Amino acid sequence: MLEVDLHAHSHFSLCGNHSVLEMLQRAGDNGMLGLAITDHGPALNGRLNSTFFDRLHDPIPGIRLLKGVEANILDKKANTDFPGKFLPFCDIVLAGIHEQCLSGVAEREYTDLLIKTMNVNPYVDIITHPDNYGQYIDYQKLAAAARDRGVALELNNSKTALKRLPAERTRALITACKETGCRMVVCSDAHAVNEVGDDRAVAPLLQQAEFPEELLITAHAQSVFDFIRERRVSKLQAQR
């Protein structure tokens, strides 16, 4: 079980099954210390709203509500649907390719597109499910670029559990991060309360790869909170 889960969807995503409160309640019941609600950007029908970002603060005692978005990469220029007005309230910003939201880019261009996403959107903290993007991703190149920019690559538990990712690609991603020194986050990508904090599908893959704990941000709650703090400083510097 993760101590802090950085990727979960509520009712504010069309595909989410439960409310923010229900997801948090389960995280608390699981003994977790934090849960990020990262609903989809508007291109994937996410209903991001200012009340959530601006006015809802830790509604369940003892469990830290982290606020975020899973933004969609939209085009060749690496524009995203992240609503910038929420940035001051965001603890964490994820970005990923959901192919129904992306136009005019061939799979062969995905590696460069993901690197460009980090370059032109300094608010992006995590690239979600990089092992979900076709057969042409150059994981070594992507991991080195993420490392240099302080961005983390995600190991997505629910897609692995649902067998939506070819295992060899997930292994290639883990190996590339280990070899290049790129940090990873394990996230549940929960769409229902029963998935909150779950890391059981990917934990054995990390063990088999002997993935170094110091590169795994989600190994401890403290390293997650340190990552959020570190990223906030670099985001503010990038905005100047």
Ligand SMILES: [Zn+2]
């Ligand atoms: Zn996603």
Ligand SMILES: [Zn+2]
């Ligand atoms: Zn997601």
